[in-house]
Amino acid sequence: MAQKQQNQSGQMTINGQGMQFTDRDIMQVCLNESKHLAESLNTYILESTNDQLRRDYMTILGDVYSQQKQLFDVMQQKGYYDVKNANPQDISQAAGKFSS
Numbered sequence: 001m002a003q004k005q006q007n008q009s010g011q012m013t014i015n016g017q018g019m020q021f022t023d024r025d026i027m028q029v030c031l032n033e034s035k036h037l038a039e040s041l042n043t044y045i046l047e048s049t050n051d052q053l054r055r056d057y058m059t060i061l062g063d064v065y066s067q068q069k070q071l072f073d074v075m076q077q078k079g080y081y082d083v084k085n086a087n088p089q090d091i092s093q094a095a096g097k098f099s100s
Helices: 023-047 051-077 088-099
Strands: 004-006 012-014
């Protein structure tokens, strides 16, 4: 069994072999994997021929979206995911591209 140790900076080393993962790294992997899961579920929903199965997949997809939001919120609170607010000029410019 792999022995895990945490150093002072919060990084994990496994068996002293130098594999180091920060909390940020782990959370980013979780967020990315949940995005891939949502993509797969969307495909299952679109290709399902059974209505009950489709509804079940849609319920699961809703749960995955909720989990993604929770992960994103925690990452943002910890400063791992910095999101800039768009200024009104950028919003108007983007809207102008699609209004034509």
